[in-house]
Amino acid sequence: xxxxxxxxxxxxxxxxxxxPIYLFxxxxxxxxxxxxxxxxxxxxxxxxxxxxxxxxxxxxVAENNLPSKVTDVVRSDLVNTGKFFNIDPGSTxxxxxxxxxxxxxxxxxxxxxxxxDVKSLPGGMFExxxxxxxxxxxxxxxxxxxxxxxxxxxxxGHAIADDIVQRLTGERGIFSTRLSYIxxxxxxxxLMISDSDGQNSRVALTSIEPIISPVWSPDGKNVAYVSFxxxxxxxxxxELATGKRIVLANQKGNNSAPAWSPDGSKLAISLSRDGxxxxxxxxxxxSNLKRLTAGSAVDTEPQWSRxxxxxxxxxxxxxxxxxxxxxxxxxxxxxxxxVTFKHSYATSPRISPDGKSLAYxxxxxxxxxxxxDLKTGDVVGLTQTNHDETPSFAANGKxxxxxxxxxxxxxxxxxxxxxxxxxxxxxxxSDVREPAWGPFMN
Amino acid sequence: MSTxxxxxxxxxxxxxxxxxxxxxxxxxxACSSGVKLDDVDxxxxxxxxxxxxxxxxxxxxxxxxxxxPIYNKSFYFDFDSYTVKSSDQALIDAHAKxxxxxxxxxxxxxxxxxxxxxxxxNLALGQKRSEAVRKMLSLLGVPDAQMEAVSFGKEKPKSPNxxxxxxxxxxxxxxxxQ
Numbered sequence: 001x002x003x004x005x006x007x008x009x010x011x012x013x014x015x016x017x018x019x020p021i022y023l024f025x026x027x028x029x030x031x032x033x034x035x036x037x038x039x040x041x042x043x044x045x046x047x048x049x050x051x052x053x054x055x056x057x058x059x060x061v062a063e064n065n066l067p068s069k070v071t072d073v074v075r076s077d078l079v080n081t082g083k084f085f086n087i088d089p090g091s092t093x094x095x096x097x098x099x100x101x102x103x104x105x106x107x108x109x110x111x112x113x114x115x116x117d118v119k120s121l122p123g124g125m126f127e128x129x130x131x132x133x134x135x136x137x138x139x140x141x142x143x144x145x146x147x148x149x150x151x152x153x154x155x156x157g158h159a160i161a162d163d164i165v166q167r168l169t170g171e172r173g174i175f176s177t178r179l180s181y182i183x184x185x186x187x188x189x190x191l192m193i194s195d196s197d198g199q200n201s202r203v204a205l206t207s208i209e210p211i212i213s214p215v216w217s218p219d220g221k222n223v224a225y226v227s228f229x230x231x232x233x234x235x236x237x238x239e240l241a242t243g244k245r246i247v248l249a250n251q252k253g254n255n256s257a258p259a260w261s262p263d264g265s266k267l268a269i270s271l272s273r274d275g276x277x278x279x280x281x282x283x284x285x286x287s288n289l290k291r292l293t294a295g296s297a298v299d300t301e302p303q304w305s306r307x308x309x310x311x312x313x314x315x316x317x318x319x320x321x322x323x324x325x326x327x328x329x330x331x332x333x334x335x336x337x338x339v340t341f342k343h344s345y346a347t348s349p350r351i352s353p354d355g356k357s358l359a360y361x362x363x364x365x366x367x368x369x370x371x372x373d374l375k376t377g378d379v380v381g382l383t384q385t386n387h388d389e390t391p392s393f394a395a396n397g398k399x400x401x402x403x404x405x406x407x408x409x410x411x412x413x414x415x416x417x418x419x420x421x422x423x424x425x426x427x428x429x430s431d432v433r434e435p436a437w438g439p440f441m442n
Numbered sequence: 443m444s445t446x447x448x449x450x451x452x453x454x455x456x457x458x459x460x461x462x463x464x465x466x467x468x469x470x471x472a473c474s475s476g477v478k479l480d481d482v483d484x485x486x487x488x489x490x491x492x493x494x495x496x497x498x499x500x501x502x503x504x505x506x507x508x509x510x511p512i513y514n515k516s517f518y519f520d521f522d523s524y525t526v527k528s529s530d531q532a533l534i535d536a537h538a539k540x541x542x543x544x545x546x547x548x549x550x551x552x553x554x555x556x557x558x559x560x561x562x563x564n565l566a567l568g569q570k571r572s573e574a575v576r577k578m579l580s581l582l583g584v585p586d587a588q589m590e591a592v593s594f595g596k597e598k599p600k601s602p603n604x605x606x607x608x609x610x611x612x613x614x615x616x617x618x619x620q
Contacts, residue, residue: 191476203476210597212561226565229479231550231618232592233565243477254569254593257562270566272591275573277566298566314563321563347563361560389560434561 042198044424052085053168054109060116060128061095066153070128073157074114077175078164080197082421096131096143106135114164116143125149128156132167141167154200174394178438179401180204180214180223181412184431191225193240196394196437198412198425204240213257213390216438217264217284223436224248224258224267235269237284248286259302260284261328268292268302268311268328279313281328292330301348304328306355312339314347323349323360340372342379348390353397357417361388369402371417382419392437403433504540505619511536515617517575518610521556524570526578534575537617538582545588550618551575553593554600556609561595568593571615 057075078084087110094100094115105113116130131143144163146156155176162173175196183190189211194201205211209228216223217237224237233256235249249255253272260267261281268281279293279302293299297317304311311328314321318338323346326336340346345363352359358372366386372379387405394401394414399421401414411426412435426432504510515537517530526534541547553572555564572591579589596603601611 205477205479207479210594212565212595212597228594228597231552232590233594238477245477252590254565256565270562272566272569272573272593275577275591277569298563298570300566301562345559347560363559367558367560 042426042428044426053083053111054085054087055112055114055164055168056087056089056105056108056110057114058089058092058094058116060118060130061093061097062118062120063093063116065120066118066126067150068153070118070153070157070160071114071116073154074161074164077158077161077173077197080423081165082416082423083169096129100133102133102135102138105133110135112141112164112168114160116160121147126153126156128160130160130163132164154195158195171398172396172440174396174399174437174440176441177395178220178441179412179435180216180438181403181435182211182214182433183427184410184433185429191223191238193223204238204243212434214434214436215258215260216436217260218262218439219264220439220441224260226256226258235267237267246286248284249280249282249289257301259304261304262306262308268304270300270302279311290330292326292328293336294331303349303351305351306353312349312351312358314349320344322346323358339374340379341377343370346370350391350393350400352393352417353395359391359393359400361391369400369415371400380419382415382417383413383422385413388413390434390436392435394437395440399437401435401437403435500619503619505617512540515619517571517615517617519571519613519615521610521613523613524567524574526574534578535582538579538584541579541584541588542582545585548588548590548620550620551589551591551615552618553591553595553615554598554612555596556612557596557599557603558609559596561597565593565595565597568595568615571613575615575617 055078057071059071063069063071075086079086087108095117096115100113100115102113113133113135114130116128119127121127125147127145127147129143129145132141134141146159148156158175161175165171165173177196179194179196179198181192183192187208189207190203191205191211191214192201193204207227207229212226214223214225221241222237222239224235226233226235233254234247235255235258236245237248238245248267249269249271251271251273254277255269255271257270258267264284266281266283268279270277271280276296277298277300278291279299280289280291282289292311295317297315299313299315301314302311309328310325312323312325315324322338323340324336325339327333339358340360343362343364346360348361350359356374358374360370361367362370364381367388368381369383369388369391370379370381385404389403391400391402399414399416401412404411404413409426410431410433411424412432414423500506505512505515507513514533517526551572553568555568569591572593576589576591580586599612601608603609603612
């Protein structure tokens, strides 16, 4: 058994062809599951912090009965946090019926150990049970059981990784959440839905016209977006499970920038039906349209505050675009106040899940992702790239996903809110843009 | 090939059945891979009807006649500018005159930006350009019902944004007759 040395600490690229996920995809197609996308996301992680938590995840008993290894997903998720370091378990297979030799694992510098069993259930289902141990204190930390079908094996891996992170760090894991993003290949645009690691992607919409600004409903069941399929920007709400769509707003002129209210009952959008782009709210079924801003400049990119009382938005009423805040009932219920001051150009406001910070894009050399502490007013630039766009917080608030450009390629990137861990997610041969990180699903 | 001949031959029938089955499979596959929007025709695909492009459906229309005063349908804007250039006044006049004389035609005015800046804000800026053209036409008496100002923002660049010339080409509003 060998320790994986520090190469994990800097850059880990998973070549698509060697990725266990690729094998799963091939298998999936032979089973007739054809909705998986062949274009696989590649992840590169860098700038990992100094003190990585060493953990060993052994192979689970009877895991070989599965078409793909659940523990590969668990280990990959843990590495992607930038906080864990996988101790190579070698060929060890460890089940939960025997007490593991914790001294053996602590001698190999693993501070935690995850072991498990896979049981086949009738109807092609599997039950996966895992247990977590503290090898230093020599105690059990608990575990969980997940029942899944063959198609959902990655979900089981994500659920176990979430449980490990929760038990070891106290933070809620985000591996079971999903991403949406737009790919562009030649002249074809696709709205994609994938796992949080960019794998297991499915096509939700294909169009020869652009699609922008996808946003998740708070319950994770719908995505609202702007599609140009009728030669103008129109806002749709798309139910992911059924593929059913409604036109949320198709007023004369532009319809864009959808944002869900925290309870999911309403959306704020931008319309240009009165000439200039202004912010409106309406019910999630498209009824009860109300104008919220009352200016002669551009007001767009509304974002609800977490308590639903305010709306943050981009406006160039002061000459250059800056972020402002107003009552969610509209500007006439109190003046809008300016929120950003540091840069001459600030757009794309996004509120963190705890409501305490605001991510936005500022012109500062290039267009760069910023994080504003709403209490202190401190602003931190989180990136060194020049074409950052469309920030989106992970559901636990620890990472921000955004679109950027590396060389001439459009890719997605994620950065931890302290700026220490960065991931790049790219699809070979494809432009990837307009990402949105989905909510917790339960 | 007549239907009669087609079904006389057992092998062909079997082949047809297989083909139908294959088609069904393709159909099912398409269902499981999300919503696919119907392809629109090539004319619509090329986007804006900017100057020089000929829309076959309207091939005989004056806006597709190089000798017509409304053949040019593109208005270019300076960097960070949202006002129609004074040199374009004659072109605005020509389109206004045509629209007032031909009330059954509608136009979409499509604003565009270069690629500097973020998507949604650029969408609003492109709309400022199409709105500037719409307002001038409106002042000349073109009814609102005949016009719609929309924007593609930076999403549909006509030229690559690789250099100044390309970016200048994308700071534009086009009139598309419908």
